[in-house]
Every structure is written in structure tokens, then in C-alpha cells.
Amino acid sequence: MKEDWLIEPLQEQRFDRARIKRLRNKMEKRKASICSERAKLYTQVFQNNEGEPYILRKAQAFAYTLTHMSIYAEEDSLIFGNMASCNFAAPIYPEYSIQWVLDELDSFAQRDGDVFTISEQVKQDIKDIAPFWLSHTHEDEVNRHISDDIRLAEKQGVLHRGGISMSGDGHIVPDHAMVLRYGFRYFIQQAQTALQKDDISASSKAYYEAVILVLEAALQYCKRFAIYFKEKAKTCKDIAKQMEYRELSDMAATMLEQGARSFHEGCEIVYLIHIWQMIESNGHSFCYGRFDQYMLDLYEQDIKKGILTKENALEIITHMFLMNSSCNKVRPYGHTRFSQGYPLYSNLVVGGLMPNGKDGTNTLSYLCIEAMHLCSLAEPNFSARYHKDSPRSFVEACAKLIRTGCGMPSMFHDETAVAGLLSLGIPKEDALDYCPIGCVETGVPGKYGHRATGMTYVNWGKVLEIMLHNGYDPASGIRMLPYTASEEAFVDFQNYEELWQAWKTYLKFYSDISVQCDAICDASLAVYDADPFASCLIQDSLKLGKTLKEGGCRYDVISQSNIGPSVVGNSLYAIKKLVFEDKRFTMKELLAAMHDNWQTEASRKIHKLVKKAAKFGNDQDEVDKIVADVFYSYLALLSDYETLRKGKGPKVSCYTMSTSNITSYVPNGFVVGATPDGRYAGTPLNEGCSPTQGSDTQGPTAVINSVAKLPNHMVAAGQLLNMRFAPAALQGDEI
Template identity: 30%
Template sequence: MNGITERVHRLQERYLATPPAIDAERAVIITRSYQETEGEPMVIRRAKALKKLLNEMTIWIADDELVIGNQAKVARSAPIFPEFSYNWIIEEMENEPFEKRDADRFLIDEETKETIRGLFDYWDGKKLNDIILRMLPEESKKAIENSGVYTFGIPEVAISGVGHYSPNYKTILEKGFSGVKNDALEQLKQLGIPRDGRDIEKYHFWNAIIMVCDAAAGFAKRYAKMAREMAAGEKDANRKTELLQIAGNCDWVPENPARTFWEACQSFWFLQLLLQLESSGHSVSPGRFDQYMYPYYAKDVKEGLITKEYAQELIECLWIKLSEINKIRPIGATKAFGGYPMFQNLCVGGQTRDGRDATNELSYICLDASMNVKLHQPSISVRIWNGTPEQLWFKAIEVKKQGLGMPAFYNDEVIIPALLNRAKELADVRDYAIVGCVEPGCQGYEYGWSGGTGDAPFFSLPACLELAINNGVNLLTGVQAGPATGDLASFTSFEEVKEAYVKQTQYFVDHFAVITNVVDLAHMQLVPLPILSCAMEPCVERGVDVSAGGTKYNSTGTAGVGVSNVADALSAIKKFVFDDQKYSGAELLSALKSNWEGKEALRSEIIAGTPSYGNDDSYADELARWAAGVYCKQTEECTGPRGPYSPGLYPVSANIPMGYGRGASLDGRKAGESLADGISPMHGKDKNGPTATLNSAAAVDHLINSNGTLLNLKFHPSAVEGDNGTRNLMSAIKTFFDNKGLHLQFNVVSSKTLRDAQKNPNKYRGLVVRVAGYSALFVGLDPALQEDIIERTEITELA
């Protein structure tokens, strides 16, 4: 490994010293374009809006940069995307200042505020969010408002772009936007007069593709011109040479195919940046970077054009650019997705399309770059299979032990069969990438909405159980939220409890599909994505925008939350009411309605005496598998406008706010307390050590969860120190993966360090931790999220 260079250290320090701010420039330019194009086909309007933005937005090149291109006027600033939603920005700006939040604070000056206010009238009633709310059936609106099953309330439905994809960077690297443009021109030539069926839609789509390809090339040439002007006045000879090379790079890419590794890095970055400027979606994931970038690296090394050390410096510069991408979210969302996350997942290792080991020298350089830069982006992951070299294992764990919470580990031996089960081709499946947090998808060929942020809500399994044992009535509000299915006081068998849970889950899965499908249809109509369509196959060939199902594989990924809460609550009901018959169902239900008031002895007995998930106890583990399986099987029966649904079990960090709206539960939770994260046990309930936890997690059916599962652990650094600690970690991960676990991630940090960081944030401004399916700067997290991380069971010994 090469240590961090002085250049990268300066870039890193500048990044950490730059406070995030809100930038209204994009909103102004996009609004003007929309005003100018009223009545034109939407895909053309979107292309013209992007073209205007790329022609007029402020650009800059910072000192020391080798890879250039900016999202906003200042690094780390967040643009505004008024075409998606706007009301919440105005409300927060006036009532809950962005700069005074508990987490994800943004500076905003009075001029920017006035600019934002001035745009509101145009967008009122025209935004994506407005249209979706008008399209939603009333019963689905009530399901959102009354149940607490979903992440958000009515105002927050689909307030941003979707994101959640891994585009085909290889297309732009190998063909350039000029090659994509030529493909569109050829399709138009073959089309001729658009006289049949939907040919007119294809006609407008291909013209939009041509327009954005030209705009992308012109955008880069603006930087080329700026670099040359800067070089003319540069007195440092080395920097002058760099600026001239940067100018040459930007004159050539991304318009044309990349010829060198440096050009490939620049072309990659321009595509990533354009995708972020087009839409406010996050989880735009670089995916298999070590695969599509390796040919350029290998060629340059062979020809003596680049050294390994310089390639690593280029990548580290790129990692800092990825960290500069930012997004403004409503204050409520910062409690679920805190730490300025963008979920740009980049994975190394795994298999080639023909089933051979894919590890190469770039795999190691990427891991070393993350270890040097020590920032939260990209969110680096390692694909593991039976042929993974031991050297990659050691490197990945070495990086993990640095305390960054990265890389996360993914199991090819489960993910590949899970994706094959979704009717995907073997070569595409072997080439899967991880998207966002934990979601596997076929890179460049799959548009699989997933997560729960711009597209679909997260789904609370504990909420369904609460309604199941209380006749469909919300414990906190007393409102009839779900169907009447009886209550715990009247059930005469455990099977009746399970039947009620199945009915409640089915009801809310059905409405989940309605909500998500409405969002899907609205995105098709209002926010087509021509730039993304350039890099998703075979959209251009088909003449169909990515948002309308133009990719080879189309799906909607879901995220179920609170597996262990449901397992432990069902375990308590089964044991105390039906097996031991120590308490009646009425007594337990009464305790929940009182939020355990006056029932502390009962609560303590429930917590201590219930077989709990996370301890390798089949009593609870089988209930976890069953409860999760109900949700997954019902979900995979749903169909969206573009294709089937794919279930997953992960919360990002929505387990915290999703607990706020829940009553007390029979796992011992009090009303408002957090739910468990992912398929992890509730904090403190995993009493039998990490091996038992891994065995419980393996009991969940990971194969059906083709949209991913998430398991979090936390190790004290002393538990994994030295070669022995490395080998013990490797052994634990291998055993979990042999038992058909899909994913594993962990922090290596002490609670003492995290407590000190809470007290002395300036001392720890660069402290990166694993939150959920992503890592973030700890001091930027909401205090409740910080507490959730600290309270995870700290493993002090790994035998």
C-alpha cells in the first residue's frame, strides 16, 4: 500500500473544512427552461432543461484536482430539484432552519432564500409530488396516514428522484456520448416517418438522446476551456502541465471513447456527475469499478504511461469527488438517512461473466484508496465467492479494521442463485453490482427501484403485528388502521395470531404496491431520464426511456424492517400465553396499551424469559424466518408497471424514526423506541456471542430476499487485533456465508471513542462509522442515530 500523498491530503482537509450549503442555481436554471418549453413532449423538455443547465451553471476547477467537475457552485453544496418537490423546502427554510438541524446541517444565505421563495409560484401544483398525491386512491392515503406501517406520511410521498441503479459506465467509456448519439441517429434513420403505434414516442426519445449527448460533450469542453485559461496564467510548471492534460482530457471525453486511465477516470466522473445533475435520486452506484476500469489501467501500465502509485492518486482524487456529491433531505429523513449519505456503492472482487475470479490489481488499489482517504464515499463493498483469493480477504479485513465500517461483504454463493431465481441470465447475474445499501442488481441492465426514499416507503413488520393483535387498531392513536382481525384477548391459539399477522401484512403489502406503482407511473410521465437512458441497456436500442421500462430487467425492490422485533414478540406470545399459559392474551395486550406503566415486573420477565432472536435458539429463529417469509412471499406476488417486485430486509437507518410511531411491543420495547436494524438482533438481546448471532441471521431465508438483507455487528478493536483477529474474522464471515448468509458488515470502534466524539466533535470531524448499509461521518449524525450505533452490542472477544 502507498500512503496518502500530500496532494490528496490537501484535498481531504479542504473537503472536511468545507461546510455543506444549499445552492439554488440549478433550481433557477431548470425553472427557466420549464417555463420556456411548456407544452412540448416531456422527454424533450427534460433534455432541454439539462442542456440549459450544463451550458449555464457555474463551473470551477480547484487547486490540486486531477479529476474535475462540480455539482454546485461550492463543493459539498446541495442543489435543489424543484420538479420533484418544493413545499417542504420552503417550510423548513422559514420554520426549522437548515443550519440549526440536529443532523445534516446546511448553510443558506438570505439571497438564496429569496431566490427559492421566488420560484415557488411556478411549481405549485406541477411538481411530481403534487401529481402523485392526486393520483393516490383514498384508501391507500388512509393506509399511509393511519397505520405507521410505512416510513413517511402523505406530504412526504415521493419527494425526490428514484436513483438506486448501477449504470453501464462501460458504454460511455468504450463508445463515448458520440457513439450513443450515433446509435440514436441510426435508429431515427431506420424509423423514418413515425407512423405506427408508439413510434412518435420513440422519435421524441431518440431526439432527446441526441440532445443530451451533445450537451454532455459541450459541458466537458467548458472545463477544457477553463483549464487552458488557468494554465496560461499558472506559474508552477507541474501544475501547468497538469492543467493542460486536464484540458486535453475534457476535450476528448466523455464525448469520445477513453484512451487512457486518466481519461477513463474523467469520463467516469462526468457520467456520475451528469446523473446526479439530472435527478435528485441517490444510490447512483459505481458498481464493478475494478472490472470496467481495469483494461485502461493495465494498458497504461504495460505501455509505461502510468505507475501504480499515480493510478492510486488518481483514484483517491476521484474518491474525494464522489464525497463532494450531496443532497438536501427533509428534516425527518435525516433521522433515517443521516450523515449526508449518497450511497454510491462501489464493489470489488467477485466473479467474471464467465465464472472466473475477477480480482485484479485495481481491486487492491481501490481498497487502499479508501483506507487512505478515510471518507464515507464511495461506499465500498467486496464480493466474496468460493474462489476469492486469501490476499483479497486479508486486504479487505485490513481496511475494515481501520474503523471506517467499510468494506461490506457480499456472498456470491447466495446472491447469484437469488438473482437467477428472478429469471435473469447467468452472465448478467455473475456481473451483478451492489446498489445503494445492500441491493444486488445486474449492472447496466437493471432498473430496480429499491430502498424507500424517492420511490417507495420502508415497510414495518412490527406495525403489522401490532395491528394483528389489536384488531387492526393503532395502539398509539386508537384509529382503525387495518382490517379487523381479532385481538390477543380473544385469540384461542397461536395459529390465530399468525393468521391475523398474515392478513394485516397482506393488506398493507397490497397498498404498498398501489403507492409504489402510482409513483412509478408518475415518474414515467413527468421525469424521464435521457442521460441515464444513455447508460442503461438497451434503452437506446429499444427507443424506450429507462423510467418507462427500457432496460433489460425491470423490478421494484422493497425493504422490510424489524424482523427481530416481530420474532421476539411472537416468541413471547407463544411462550407465555399458549405454551406456558402463564399470562392471558388480555393481560399482555393491556400491558401494551398502558406502555408497560405499572407493569415493569412483567416487562422484565418478558425480556428475560423470552427466547430471543440472535442467540442461535430455533424457538425464536424459526419465527423470524416465518414472519419475514410471509412479507417476502406476498411482496414477490406484486407486479409494477415496469416489472415484478423483489423483496428485501433492511432499514438503512429508518428503524429509528419507524419506532417513533409505534406503540409498545411484546419484545419489551416501550412506545417510541427504535426498532431493530436490518436482520440484526435488538441491542443487548444477543447474549451468546457473535457466532450465535450469525447462526440466527443465517436462519432467515436469504435466497428469497433478492433485494438484499442487512446484518450489523460492532467489534471492539481489541477483539480483532493482529493476524489472529484477522483470521478469526475471516473464519466467522466464511461460516456465515457457508450457512447461506447474504451480507455482513460491522464497525470496529469502541463505544468509548464514540462517546468522546459526541462530547468533542471537532476532535473527531473525520470519524467515519458504519450506520446501516452505508458509512457516514459520525459527528454529522442525528443524536438518536449516534445513540443507536453506540448501543449496539459491543463484541469484545471473537474466538
């Protein structure tokens, strides 16, 4: 298969590059806007079904929306389906949170980033429905239960919970292979059979009824497009386009009643599942998973039949990728600092080992890479798995795409990722079948529940600052955990062991609070994020009669986002080396220089010394070990933390670790003063597990060697290592 790709290059004349270019240009020039359609339709249903189980209310609203929302198709696209009334419009989800929408109605278009236009009619629509939802949303429910400790930790700048307390969960990969094999009628029949049981619980009964409602509505959505394309064909003058409309109409008319009948239909189904999940819930990171694996049978079937060429397949894949860019999500302005650039994190991965341990790279792996060359847009979030026996041609193809500057594919090392999942107790066959979820999180497609990462964000830089100030946050003055009985905002640590024990004490204190925060948000999401559509596409959900949040999945693994480990490790090393070993200055002198933000003459002398101290990312064991110790200090806590679903269905239910902090290392740095590593107040913390900005001076190999010393095999929700190269360094094909 790989050799076929190399021997038989693409025949340019066999696919319509101009058409792709037109569609891409439209997606590139699209303007973000706010759509009120979903909010109005959901409100209508919720106003009329009060008193029913919440999951049925949501299912009825979802079904009503799919059968009454506007539908349209992009003129040049072979893939159809829309989640809002126009291209790149973001729906409003009032059941999750509405107050922030009201607060920002007049400022969406004035933002300095992630700008959204909003019409006066849409503003009025939102004002009209808002009274029904105020005090009855997921956010309201969370706020009713948030403890004083959580609020204080948030005011200190240690915790950030915005996303999980104001939106849905997301972070999920459906069982695409099963849907493509059987279609939705198969799932409907399973739910109908379960409803016949005598011992069915009320909650399971409501769930199965909800599943039938949402899947039948999805089938009706397809039939609406069948009629839409049939009407388009009637008025179309162009014979070729008329034939295309008829083919799309025929495909939509019976699609998903059974399994996919062609490669084109398979791609369409995968895309529709994606947008239906985003209509149901306003979480993010609804992912495509291992596209080149579950689509391969359909590709080979159509090639063998002579109804598909490699070029046809490339065109369809490219259209699907481009249509992903028609989707959008609006976040509160404060949250955009943590997730900038209208991100959806719709991860699609190619390559890597198969469940049998053999390499799974195939023609579709390369076609997806070529499709990304043609798209060159931020979505889908494209990734590649590689291992020691990956084909050289595949790795080089990935490198050439990275060289374009698009920042993709993200590269996932199989040996490390698989080891991480095995450490959680996940069977080897499933671990080998992992895929990225969202940014760098890893999970098992079709078997993982929600939120592989991204629960509460925990600012480790702030934890360090508070620890050094005897429990005080210098910015807010809030003190939650004194280290000594003294009222002074200073601890005169006598040796490194005392300093290290203090770090572990404060890390545990704030980690415990953050897990409490997770549980409160999770409990509310179990009600307000009831998602029968997304849940039924995960294995064991229908068998257990539970949504994912109730325990209806095979593996329930969650993590927080831990921000600033390199800053913490570098800072601890600087104190160890310069205060305790070399005695170049005292703890009091160091803190005074930090309070001055390194600006006075005396402070600048200390700053010069701490900047010269060894830094993570340069393959220096003494500091790399301390950064690794920082990771281990958190990993040691995780066995004490449980998810709300433990013992309720999943075979594995636990916490793990992730450094997937997206752009949040920037706003988290805003609230942290100067740190002992020489960092200035208010500047960014380190990104993911990457070295601090500008501190890696020995080249990329040294960076990788330093990162390799971390306990990556235990960080099962993924490590984020970003490396930037000057374009000139990547010119030419010589390695």
C-alpha cells in the first residue's frame, strides 16, 4: 500500500484543484458570527416539556432542532451538513450558561481577538429567551455548590474552572467504525430491545427513549438534505452539477439506515456525526480519531469496484477537512485567553501501530497529509502517530507538511503513549489503538468517556509563589495555608529538603481543592450535559443504560491541566544551587529581588546569577532531574483521587496527568510575580512540558533529551512539547 503511493503519483487532471481552491478561499475569508437559531429552538421545547426527565428534554430539543433548523450546502463542497444558520456561525447554548452572553452582547464585535459579528435581530432573540434560563443553567448549578476554598483559590489565581462550569464536556472520539459498519438503525434497535426488559430503571428507560429520539432525528436530518438536493437538481442548468445533486440526494435519502455503502458516504457520515455532537453540546474536542484505519475498508472496496480513484478520494477528504472549518464555537471573552484562534480541537490522526502491533500506515495516511497541504487551515487539528518501525516515507511526508509552517501534524510517539495507557490498566490491544483527543490528550476511540484532560486548570507557578510567601498570595493578600505561624510573608528555608517538602505540601493542598472543583462541575454536567447522541456511540453505554457522565463507557480517565512545571523546576534548582549550595545570596535577598521585579541594582546582580543557572531543556541532568521530580510530586497524588463514576460501570476509572495547557500559560503568567528562575512578573509561564522561553540554548536535540528524562510514560493524558524552527533551517530534502 505504501509502495503504491510512491509508485503511482497523483494525476492532477483527475481531481478539481480549482474547486478545492474556491472552497478553501471561502473558508479562509469567512467571518465569525453569532447564531440564535439553536437557542430559540431549544427554548421552545424546554418551555413545553417542564417536569420531564432532563435527558428527555434535551433529546426532544435536539430532535426538534435537527428537524427544524436551517439547512444549506456549500456550492463547491461534496460534503454537506451545517451546525448553524450560516458558515462559521457559532450557536448559543442557553442551558449551559446565558448570563455571560447577555453581558457581552454589545462587545462580541469589539474584541481584540476571536471577534464575532452579531446582528440586532440575534441580540433581540437572545434577550427574549434569556429570562427563561436565568438561574436554571449548568453554570448556576455549579455556582450554588462551589466552596469558599475553591473561590479563594480562584481569587489567588491558582485555579481556573471557566470552561467546565459554563459549557459541555466534549473531548470524545465516537466508535466511527461501528457506525460505518451498521448505521444508526442498529443502535435504535438495541435501545428498543433494552426498553422491553422488565427490570429497567427509570433513568435507563429515559436514556433509551432519548437515544431513539436523537437517532431518528439524525435520520430525518439526512432525509431533509435528500429533498434539498433533489430540489437543487430540478433548477440546475449545468448537467454535470445536476447529476452531482442527484447523487447527493440519493446518498442522503437512505444514509445511516444501514452501514456506509461507499467511501464518499463514509466521509459524509463521519462529518455529520461531528457536527451533530456539536449541536448537542457546546463542549469542544469532538474528534475524528483514526480516520485512515476505519475508512480503509471502504476505500479499498471502492477502488476494487472501480468507482473510486486515489484522486477522487483525495478530493473528498479535502472537502471534508475544509467543511470542518465551517464550524465554530463562541467562548466568554475571558476564556479566549486560554483558547485563542476559534479553536475546536477536532483531532484527526493518521499512522501508528494497529491493535495487532503491526504498522497501520496506509494510502489514506498519505492522502490525509496531502489534503492538509491543500487545506492549510487550522482545523482539523491534524496529528500523526509514529514508532520505531514507521515507514521513512511517512515520517518524511509529515516533516514536509510541518515545514510549510502550518504547525501540523502534531507528532505522537507510540511507544510512549502506549506505555502511558498501559500504566492505567488499559489492555494492550486497546492501548495500541489509541488516538489523540483534542490537543495532546490520548484515549481509546469508541471506549473513552469525556474529558481526557482540561478539567480544572492549576497554575503551578502561582503555587510556587504562594509557597515562597508563607501561604500569602502577594497580589490579592489572600492566605489559605500558612507554612509557619509567623504573619510574615516570607519563609527562611534552611535547606533544599525543607523547600522540597514545602512544595509537596502546597501542591497537595491546591490539588485537593482542584479535584473538589472537578467533582462539583462533573456532578452538574451529569445532568445539564446529558448527551444521548454522543453517549450511545461509545461502547458499553447502551449495554449499561447510562450516559457517559453516569458511567456509560469502558474507560473513564480524566486529568487537569497543569501549568508551569519547567518554571517551578528551574526555580527550585536555582534556589538549591545558589542559596543552599553556593550561598551566593539568601532567601530573603532573593525574594526582595523578586519583589523589585529584578529592577534595582542589587536585584539585577541576583537576576544575572539566576539567569545563568542551569535550565531545563539543555540536557543538564542536575536541573532536568528536579523538573522530573516536580512531575513525580503530582503523579504521587493521583492514586488518592477518584472520578464520580468509579464503581458505576467503567472498567478503568482514574485520574492521570497532562500538560496540555493550550495558550493558558500566557494568562496564567499574568497573575504570577517574578520567579526564582529569573522570569519577570506577569510574563508567560512555560508552555506544556517545553522549556521556558529562550532558556534552551543547546539546540533541539538537547531539548528532546531533557524532555525524555521526564516520566512521560506515566503522563497518560499527554505531554505538550512545542518546538519552533526558522524556515531556513528546514529547506531542502536532505536529512
